[in-house]
Amino acid sequence: MTPNGVTAETVTRPAEPTEEVGQWAGQSVPRVEDRRLVQGQGEFxxxxxxxxxxxxxxxxxPLAHAKITSLDVSRALALDGVFTVLTGEEAREMCSLPFFQIAPEPAGKIEEWPLAVDKVRYHGDAVAVVLAETREIARDAAGLVEVDYEPLPAxxxxxxxxxxxxxxxxEQVGSNVAWKGTYDWGDIDWALQNADNVVKIDRLHFHRFSSTPLECNAAVVHWDPGTDTVNVRSNNQMPMFASMVIGPTLGVASNRLIFASQDIGGAxxxxxxxxxxxxxLALLSRKAGRPAKWTEYRTDHMLSAGQGNERVFLDTEVAVLKDGSILxxxxxxxxxxxxxxxxxxxGAVIWSQVCCGCYKLKHIRVDYTETLTNKCPTIPNRGYSRLQHLWFLERMIDIVARELGFDPVELRKRNYVQPGDxxxxxxxxxxxxxxxLPRSLDMALDLIGAERWRERQRALGTGSGKRIGIGIGSTLDSGTNNFGQARIINPQLPFSGNGEAAYVKLDLYGEINVNLGTxxxxxxxxxxxxxxVADVLGVKPRDVHVTAGFNQQQNTYVAFSGTYASQFAVTGLGAVKGAAERLREEIIELGAYALEAQPEEIELRDGACTVRDDPERMIPLIGIANIVYSNNAVLTPEMRDRLSLNARYVxxxxxxxxxxxAKTGNLTLTYASQIHACVVELDEESGEVEILDYAAxxxxxxxxxxxxxxxxxHGATALGIGAALYEAFEYDEQGQLQQASFYDYHAITSLDAPDIKVADIESPxxxxxxxxxxxxxxxxAPLHAICSAIQDALGPDDAVVSESHNTSERVWRLVHSGERGDPRGVTVSTRDSSE
Amino acid sequence: MLLESVAYARPETVDQALEMLSSTDGAAPLAGGQSLINVLKHRVASIELLVDISRLEELRTVQDRPDGTLEIGACVTYDELEHSEPARAAHAVLADVAGHIEDQQIRNRGTVGGNCCLSDPTNNLPPILVALGATMNIQSAGGVREVPAEEFFEGYFTTAVGEGELLRSITVPPLPAGGGAGYSTVAVGADSKALVRAAAMVRADGQIEDARVVLACVAPAPFRHTGMEGALRGSEATAAAVREASLVIGEDLSPPGDVHASADYRREMARVVARRSVWQAIEQGGGRRG
Known part of the structure; x- marks a missing residue:
């Protein structure tokens, strides 16, 4: 037992690699990628x-909403070293169609082109793009493009x-509503009528932030007139989606639009x-007759690369029974x-993968409206659409606990989905x-020593100027989307399912090569x-070469390919396993043929096929490869025709x-859980928050x-802590982004992050x-846990924590909200038991 | 990264540097470059000639005089100041302030002189230098003139350093008997935007005999809050008395409000950091009551 009562088995330790064949999965073997990355040999x-x-x-x-009244590129073109400038209007003329829209009408009528045409709609909207001999000249020339704007209200x-x-x-949409719909499962009206208590929460707000990857966006795009192909070297993480959106717009068939990437510095x-x-960039390259290289500046990234979703929850009502069961x-x-x-x-449907979070809630109604605003477009950001909803649910649980006098731990455990369910x-x-979930929560609380902190909290009392709060964040990471959920947004969309492809082959001298769609x-x-692959083919991982990166002309893929949405271990490795097993069957068949044995007698290990109980009869993988690649006359015509030692699996x-x-269906395949617990100390006079203990x-x-x-x-935890305390994208009333550089956007660093205690459960x-x-x-989870801990540290008359982003000033205002008599933002109505 | 085209020179002596600075229009001294290069990157200033003074040995030493006075060369880096034995012995709080500027990479390059001459109102060193009663030694072809730190920081990005002049060194007198120093900041995160800072030097022996309280980030330049100093002088060296004295800070301040904090919050926090820094100074000087 550790001092916190956690058994040693539950604490992660780096596993010592063993050499036992068939057991590689599950071990923390050295990372293959590290050698090139730490030696500066990666290729970004x-x-x-x-x-x-x-x-x-x-x-x-520079404006959030304005008509473009004139756009003059002559000064930019006159600068020495400028190849060309592409304007929005020119880009539109070169395109076949606007970008495909997922939304049904009326928002489906949005016409978006590669560059803004006629008007701009956010601070950072691109109106033209310059191509020049150097980055410096390109930037200088961009500054010489003269654009006149007629401002519109933002x-x-x-x-x-x-x-x-x-x-x-x-204008063609007629309003700013991108999508609107009601999700209504169970019977919430009945639940609210029959609940002993109804807790009403006026407003909860989840803020905008992003993951600010170390490497910003980048691409080298060449519209090659010789082959009429468009080659895209980029760090786009979902190239098939990108291809399906921009291909029709550019009028380029998908077999001529070639995406490739090697190393990507976070996405x-x-x-x-x-x-x-x-x-x-493709159009720019076409116009210039040259490849166009673009490496985004940080400020451009923050202004325009995409930010996480911001969500407001109004007029929430929660139905709770006397015993704490939440209906x-x-x-x-x-x-x-x-x-x-x-x-x-x-995003308007993806949240519903976790509609009830970790809890057995049966009656749910969400009136959901997604709107367009004069701000940077959102883009999926770590925890996409679910973390906003999970934060909402965790705030709901903590507020219910506080208002109705339940212990937040007990209330969670009572309502959690139970292990037997x-x-x-x-x-x-x-x-x-x-x-x-209950055991995960116990482990997290043990890791932080929650009981000890409760005692410290009680002993601290008032007058010290400090307050301690203990918080919990219970979350699910839903993985492997069913893309059919897109039909809940737009029934016309012909999407469903998911998948990933992999390709495993035995090469000329018996080497194993793998390539992925990711x-x-x-x-x-x-x-x-x-x-x-090592486990399936009976070799060591170092005997398996996995092609680095993705190249559409070499790698196998499906439309869902890419790396996003927490799914590689399921889809990517599922494909790898399937392909390796297909290859294994061929190897064993060939081995049996060569050794004049039955396939059931063949063992594949240590890089060779061996007849069981007769180790003298053995053929190594090089021999198997020889048969197929350079000695195929020894095979029967039927085997020659069928066996290739190249296996693809989807x-x-x-x-x-x-x-x-009904807006129902199995929307995701797997549900990982993260239960976080933390202890914070608030300084009453400044609102400064210090994390005293943290466990995941x-x-x-x-x-x-x-x-x-x-x-x-660790990474997800750090990001969440940063978002909870420091990181935000905020716009003023005119739509100016207030945090467009790292001067103003404080991305969390190791100086801010606490030591994170980590433990795990493996529920296959x-x-x-x-x-x-x-x-x-x-x-x-850190957003939820920190908000929960701040709430725990506040007094009974203080307002509820209603914002996901809690700066020192915001916390200071909360700490003093009771004294000032601020509205608490929450009310409880209790059913008269005599009714 | 993307600087506009700029000339660069590396003089061998301070005199040469002064000659270059006074004879070339648009010349500016380059020390650690931790702010200036960013300024050039963002093209908010136009400079024709960068005069690199960062390797001038005569500007790179920390010396202690027999009377306890510390002389810090303008091109001493934050890291060097943090780890300077004379500095730590004489003014541990100053060394600590230097050791908490941003991150290690910045501390390896950023210089004391640069931090002062930029005169960004949120910079770390100016308030503590004012509190300690430092003297800024400004050199020109005509010799060296001394300007009290209190008068050196004139406003947003402006100092007493004029055309053809260079900050040569900073002289910091020893703490008086029974004296201590303190420093406090409320900032965004561990190393980001400072919202409000205070530095203090207090002489106390159960009772506060003298106090210098400097506020920063809440005005164009760091300044002594004479109201709080007056309230402290003669009062008991207790937390309650310090708190009471801090209450005179308030409506007299017009701090900026921005996305990081409102003016109201900065005003309130000015009181908080003022009393924290004063209390730290009392503790350091060993003069608390009881």
Whole structure:
């Protein structure tokens, strides 16, 4: 036992690699990628150089909403070293169609082009792009493009933007509503009537932030007139989606639009959103007859690369029984998509993968409105759309506990999905695969020594100027989307299911090569794919070469390929396993043929096929390869025709098409959980928050590589803490972004992050080939845990924590809200028991 | 990164540097470059010639005189000041302030002189230098003139250093008997935007005999809050008395409000950091009551 009462088995330790064949998955083997990355031999997009390339720089709007009255590029063109300038109007003329819209009408009528045409809709909207000999000249020339704007009133508030009299961003839509619908499962009216207590929460607000990856967006795009192909070297993390959106716009067939990437310096979802720029660069390259290279500046990134979703929850009502059982809730959610719909409005359904969070809530109604505002378009950001909802649920639980006098731990445990409930079907038809939430919570509380802190909290009393709060964040990281949920947004969309492809082959001298459909950004796909293949083919991971990165002309893929949405361990490694097993069958068949044995007698290990109980009869993999590649006359014609030692496999999860009417269906395959607990100390006179203790308990099913899991847990935790305390994108009334550089946007660093105690449970998923669940995004648990802890530290008369972003000033105002008599933002109505 | 085209010179002596600075229009001294290079990157200032003074040995030493006075060369880096034995012995709080400027990479390059001459109102060193009663030694072709730190910081990005002049060194007198120093900041995160700062030097022996209280980030330049100083002088060296004295800070301040904090919050926090810094000074000087 550790001092905190955690048994040693539950604490993650780096596993010592063993040499035992067939056991590589589950070990923290050294990462293959590290050697090149730490020696500066990685290849990021900015490292790519093409003959005759020019450098691109975008001209961006300084205003949030304005008509473009004139655009003059003559001064820019006159600058020595400028190749060309592409304007929005020219780009539109070169395009076949505007970008495909996911939204149904009327928002489906939005016309978005690679560059803004006629008007700009946010601070940072690109109106032109320059190509020049150097980056410096391109930037200078961009400054010489003269644009006259006629300012229009800006709208930055998501709730007000839905008003009929709000300034409209896209005239053809007629309003700023991107999507609107009611999710109604169970019978919330009945629940509210029959609850002993109804807790009403006026307003909760989840703020905008992003993951600010170390590497900003980048691309080198060449519209090659010789082959009439468009080659895109980029760090876009979902290239097939990008291809499907921009291909029709550019009028380029997907077999001539070639995406490739090697190393990517973090993406977190944000790098799904670089497709408009890539489309503009393709047109720029076409116009200039040169490759166009673009490496985004940080300020450009912050202004325009995409920010996380901001959401407001109004008029929430929670139905609670005397014993603390929560029947359900209703709320009105407004989600701010920004100026254009990039991947949106999918966020308007993706939250419902976790509609009841960790809890057995049966009655739920959410009136959901997604709006357009004069702000940077949102883009999926780590925990996309679910973390906003999970934060809302965790605030709801803590507020109910506080108002009705329940212990927040006991209230959670009472309402959690219990270990015996799995597979657990939620009110909207999602199926939670496995887990042990109460035990995870106990482990997290033990890690921080919660009892000890409760005593400290009591002993501290008043007058010390300090307050201690203990907080919990209970989250699910839903992984492996069923893309059929898009039909809940737009029934016309012909999407459903999911999948990933992999290709495993035995090469000329018996070497094993793997390539993937994914675009890893630090998730160690080369390492983990090698582990899986090594187990199937009876070799060591170092005998398996996994091609670094993705190249559409070499790698295999499906439309869902890419690296996003917590799914590689399930889909990517599922595909790798399937392909390796197909190859194994061929190797064994060939081995049996060569050794004149039955396939059942063949053992594949240590790089050779051996006849069981007769080790003298053996053929190494080089011999197997020889037969197929350079000695095929020894085979029968039928075998020659069938066996190639090249195996492709597409993993597909067992999904059905969801019901768009009822808005139900199995929307995701796996549900990893993260239960976080933390202790904060608030300074009463300044509102400064110090994290005194922090623990994260992760359950992502069977882990392929525990250390890589732990690294992602640390990353997600740090990001969440940063978002809770420091990181925010805020716009003033005129739509000016207030934090457009790291001077003003304080991304969390190691100086801010506390020591994070980590433990894990492995509840294998019964739905996946390897028991693994997607992970990596996390459900934003630190936001929930820190808000919960701040709430815990506040007095009974103080306002509730209603913002996800809590600066020192905001906390200071909360600490003194009771003294000032501020509205608490919450009311309770209790049913008269005599009724 | 993307600077406009700019000439660069590395003089061998301070005199040469002064000659270059006074004879070339648009010349500016470059020391650690931790602010100036960013300024050039953002093109908010236009400079023709960068005169690199960062390697001038005569500007790179920390010396202690027999009377306890510390002389810090303008091109001493934060890291060097933090780890300077004479500095730590004479003014531990000053060394600590230097050791908490941003991150290690910045501390390896950023210089004391640069921090002062930029005169960003949120910079770390100016308030503590004012509190300690430092003297800024400004050199020109005509010799060295001494300006009290209190008068050196004139406003947003302006100091007493004029055309053809260079900050040569900073002289910090020893703490008086029974004296101590304190420093307090409320900031965004560990190393980001400072919202309000205070520095103090207090002489106390159960009772506060003298106090210098300097506020920063709440005005164009750090300044002594004479109201609080007056309220402290003669009062008991207790937390309650310090708190009471801090209450005179308030409506007289017109701090900026921005996305990081409102003016109201900065005003309130000015009181908080003032009393924290004063209390730290009393503790350091060993003069608390009881």
């Amino acid at each position: 997009t900015d490292d790519v150089w093409m003959h005759r390339q020019g450098y691109a720089h975008f001209v961006r709007s 709208i930055v508030d998501t709730v007000r933007s839905a008003d009929p009299d709000a300034p409209v961003l896209h 977190f979802g944000v790098k799904i959103g670089s497709y408009p720029q890539i489309a503009a 359900g809730f209703k709320t009105r959610a407004f989600d701010d998509a920004g100026a254009y719909l990039h991947y949106e409005p999918l 799995y597979p657990y079907e939620t009110p909207n038809g999602c199926v939670y695969d496995s887990g042990d 675009t890893p950004q630090g998730q160690s796909h080369e390492t983990t794919a090698a582990q899986v 993993y597909t999860p067992p999904f059905h098409v969801p019901d768009p009417e 308990v992760d359950d992502c099913g069977t882990r392929i590589h525990p250390q890589i899991v732990e690294g992602q847990v 998923s019964p739905f996946t080939l390897n028991g693994a669940k997607g992970m990596g995004e996390g459900g934003g």
